[in-house]
Amino acid sequence: MHTTVAIVGGGPAGLLLARLLHNAGIDSVVLERRDRAYVEQRQRAGILEQATVDALRAAGAGARLDREGLVHDGIELRFRRRTHRVDFPALTGGRRVWVYAQTEVVKDLIALQLSDGGPLLFDAEVLTVEGAATPRPVVRYAHEGREQTLTCDYVVGCDGFHGIVRGVVPESVRTTHERTYPYSWLGILAEAPPVYDELIYAHSERGFALASMRSPTVSRLYLQVPNGTDPADWPDERIWDELDARLATDTEPGWRLERGAVTAKSVLPMRSSVTEPMRHGRVFLAGDAAHIVPPTGAKGLNLAAADVTVLARAFAHLDRTGSAELLDAYSDTCLRRVWRAEHFSYFMTTMLHTDPAQDGFDTGLQLSQLDRIATSPHAAAELAENYTGLPLGVPAAGPSS
Ligand code: APR
Ligand code: PHB
Numbered sequence: 001m002h003t004t005v006a007i008v009g010g011g012p013a014g015l016l017l018a019r020l021l022h023n024a025g026i027d028s029v030v031l032e033r034r035d036r037a038y039v040e041q042r043q044r045a046g047i048l049e050q051a052t053v054d055a056l057r058a059a060g061a062g063a064r065l066d067r068e069g070l071v072h073d074g075i076e077l078r079f080r081r082r083t084h085r086v087d088f089p090a091l092t093g094g095r096r097v098w099v100y101a102q103t104e105v106v107k108d109l110i111a112l113q114l115s116d117g118g119p120l121l122f123d124a125e126v127l128t129v130e131g132a133a134t135p136r137p138v139v140r141y142a143h144e145g146r147e148q149t150l151t152c153d154y155v156v157g158c159d160g161f162h163g164i165v166r167g168v169v170p171e172s173v174r175t176t177h178e179r180t181y182p183y184s185w186l187g188i189l190a191e192a193p194p195v196y197d198e199l200i201y202a203h204s205e206r207g208f209a210l211a212s213m214r215s216p217t218v219s220r221l222y223l224q225v226p227n228g229t230d231p232a233d234w235p236d237e238r239i240w241d242e243l244d245a246r247l248a249t250d251t252e253p254g255w256r257l258e259r260g261a262v263t264a265k266s267v268l269p270m271r272s273s274v275t276e277p278m279r280h281g282r283v284f285l286a287g288d289a290a291h292i293v294p295p296t297g298a299k300g301l302n303l304a305a306a307d308v309t310v311l312a313r314a315f316a317h318l319d320r321t322g323s324a325e326l327l328d329a330y331s332d333t334c335l336r337r338v339w340r341a342e343h344f345s346y347f348m349t350t351m352l353h354t355d356p357a358q359d360g361f362d363t364g365l366q367l368s369q370l371d372r373i374a375t376s377p378h379a380a381a382e383l384a385e386n387y388t389g390l391p392l393g394v395p396a397a398g399p400s401s
Helices: 012-023 036-041 050-058 063-068 088-092 102-115 236-247 300-321 325-352 360-375 377-388
Strands: 002-008 028-031 070-072 074-079 082-087 097-099 125-130 138-143 146-157 175-191 199-202 209-215 218-225 261-276 283-285
Touching (some): 012 102, 012 300, 028 146, 050 300, 074 360, 082 088, 082 377, 097 209, 199 236, 199 325, 261 325, 300 325, 325 377
Antiparallel strands (some): 074 082, 138 146, 175 218, 175 261, 199 209
């Protein structure tokens, strides 16, 4: 088999790239290690920036999102047992975000690709990528019980944090920058109405909590827990009690969350990581394969969508004009946005969580930063601009000369 672009991984990055290439008249093959049901059920975050919504619409995958997505004009910050609202449109000149689960994005993209697109193979595990520096890279993969070969003009590694394509960039030119955090998230899905009509990010003496949602009847809730936590140590009632305690305010004493059946429960580690450069020869990295962020800033899916939008435009430019100029700029273009999101995710994470080694000085700094956001429109706008995301095509500014 031969194709123009071999895409390794059928998560949001790989699937969206395949759609954008298809619409530009460029053929691709997506190879996904897992089966369709697994990919469609994996629970991930659910906040989409305007640029991500635009990319999904451009890919033809905006119809259900426009019907079922929940538009959010702000978030609530809870700290000092009080609430402060950050109003996105007022602070950013009209920008907002959408609540629409990544699992739903993935389902929409898979349905489109299977009905009208190039090959999307499940249970197809890529074993090796050879010839990155040659005009005809070769991808070997296991499918239907045997090893198969795909030749191509380009390979894009959309194979996530544990993928193999990153390893194709030789160690001599590859650098990975990383941070781990001394806490994780315990996340649940519950058949309970959202706590409030916007997301609540809570700083408390007992640790961080986040009240999010999937629909008007389903809540997605998170608690900071120690690394290595076994979800079995958190029976449902303990989770609800802890959410009540961390989300409590003095303005509504005795307030309790509405409880419901817990339908999923898992522990998520937190990590920041960036691999540079995001390209070697004819092999490109996109999404979690190149970078990950802790979920506090809700940037993971948005960064993946931004990478593949930039990459699809670069392939289309090459196809139309013969110029590789945009492909050559891919890594630098993406890394500007990646580092901005890395900074913001780190900022949100360290401002809101309690480090086990935290002392009064650290807590004083966190509360001072939160007070600043609550009292200065400049500080609030900085958060709002980052949360709602930069439009694509606007580079994070650097020196002008
Ligand atoms: N061969 C084929 N497929 C592979 C291989 C391989 N060797 N290794 C990994 N994969 C597949 C995984 O099974 C997975 O479906 O690559 C896909 C990678 O998808 P994601 O991990 O979802 O990564 P990405 O598409 O970059 O999406 C980023 O996911 O982790 C979240 O918060 C993150 O929302 C962000 C989004
Ligand atoms: C989610 O709904 O899963 C979610 C929302 C916001 C975040 C992280 C996760 O910052």
